[in-house]
Amino acid sequence: MPQLSGSVQTVLGLIEPQQLGRTMTHEHLTMTFECCYFPPAPHEESMAEAPIEMKNLFWLKQNPYSSHENLLLNQEIDAVKEELLVYKQAGGGAIVENTTMGISRNVATLKRLAQETGVHIIAGAGFYVDITHSEETRKMTVEKLSDVIISEVLHGADGTDIRCGVIGEIGTSWPITDSEKRVLQATAHAQAQLGCPVIIHPGRNSAAPGAVVRILQEAGGDIGKTVMSHLDRTILDHGELLEFAKMGSYLEYDLFGTEMLNYPFNLKVDMPSDNQRVKTLTCLVAEGYEDKIVIAHDIHTKNRLTKYGGHGYSYILNSIVPKMLLRGITQSQVNKILIDNPREWLTFK
Numbered sequence: 001m002p003q004l005s006g007s008v009q010t011v012l013g014l015i016e017p018q019q020l021g022r023t024m025t026h027e028h029l030t031m032t033f034e035c036c037y038f039p040p041a042p043h044e045e046s047m048a049e050a051p052i053e054m055k056n057l058f059w060l061k062q063n064p065y066s067s068h069e070n071l072l073l074n075q076e077i078d079a080v081k082e083e084l085l086v087y088k089q090a091g092g093g094a095i096v097e098n099t100t101m102g103i104s105r106n107v108a109t110l111k112r113l114a115q116e117t118g119v120h121i122i123a124g125a126g127f128y129v130d131i132t133h134s135e136e137t138r139k140m141t142v143e144k145l146s147d148v149i150i151s152e153v154l155h156g157a158d159g160t161d162i163r164c165g166v167i168g169e170i171g172t173s174w175p176i177t178d179s180e181k182r183v184l185q186a187t188a189h190a191q192a193q194l195g196c197p198v199i200i201h202p203g204r205n206s207a208a209p210g211a212v213v214r215i216l217q218e219a220g221g222d223i224g225k226t227v228m229s230h231l232d233r234t235i236l237d238h239g240e241l242l243e244f245a246k247m248g249s250y251l252e253y254d255l256f257g258t259e260m261l262n263y264p265f266n267l268k269v270d271m272p273s274d275n276q277r278v279k280t281l282t283c284l285v286a287e288g289y290e291d292k293i294v295i296a297h298d299i300h301t302k303n304r305l306t307k308y309g310g311h312g313y314s315y316i317l318n319s320i321v322p323k324m325l326l327r328g329i330t331q332s333q334v335n336k337i338l339i340d341n342p343r344e345w346l347t348f349k
């Protein structure tokens with residue numbers, strides 16, 4: 001059994017926390033997203049099967065989930081490898097790869113990418129949202145679910161000996177389903193036993209993050225070692241955000257690079273621009289939350305890769321960091337967000 005306490009667990013084994021460097025806390029390098037296919041508007045039906053071409057890149061940016069081809073990031077391993085090399089060149093050190101069961105996690109590919117690029121990759125254990133749960137998963141007790149998660153951390157995932165270094169992204173919908181609630185309880189039990197980091201994908205409702213935290217808390221989870229993802233599209237009201245922040249989780253803005261007119265999964269949401277995201281970070285820093293912020297791009301579709309005219313994995317390092325500095329976030333606060341906070345979160349207790 002590896003001695004996890006005080007270390008970070010990557011797909012290549014345990015490392016010292018200070019080896020991580022700048023870390024994107026929420027990315028995908030290989031996965032499929034067919035579970036969330038969203039049919040195009042009737043007059044654009046043909047786009048669902050259209051190949052990705054120069055002339056439809058803007059349409060894809062607006063409708064990323066309405067093209068079947070766009071949802072197959074797992075077909076782009078060579079392009080992703082090239083991008084990881086660029087990320088390292090730009091000063092990136094590590095990436096948390098949050099793909100969980102249900103969206104084609106492939107830890108063997110993650111191991112190969114880590115070996116070939118030198119980027120530290122931390123893989124995710126556990127289960128994505130309810131619609132991807134198998135019948136077998138739905139029938140599992142909390143204890144059995146917890147055993148599965150613990151085994152992925154201690155022994156390996158996807159039938160390999162490659163170990164996960166974080167639980168999640170654990171998927172939840174809104175309202176949270178019974179199966180998702182059991183997975184959350186199992187996550188908390190596993191975290192209590194392992195002292196490991198957890199990351200949550202909340203449902204698309206401003207009440208969702210708080211509801212998840214309450215379930216984790218009641219089941220013995222460590223909220224101070226838990227990241228709440230996708231706050232960009234989930235809590236848009238400043239007062240509500242500050243109320244949620246008091247609950248003590250890490251606050252993750254992980255959709256940098258996603259700017260769209262209509263957010264198809266919740267038309268009530270106006271997806272913020274990157275400038276608005278930076279503004280929110282500035283407010284959170286001013287409110288004293290610089291030790292709790294983490295950021296990423298959450299690349300999960302092909303059009304986000306530079307190969308397809310997207311921003312790629314280095315956009316935050318190359319463009320968002322200068323903007324943060326321009327808006328008054330200091331270099332030391334940037335270092336907390338990109339280096340210190342991910343390191344604290346990822347280190348096993």
Ligand SMILES: CCC(=O)NCCS(=O)(=O)O
Pocket residue numbers: 103201230233265298300
């Ligand atoms: C698997 C990637 C993922 O879940 N990304 C979040 C997409 S969204 O819920 O913010 O639309």
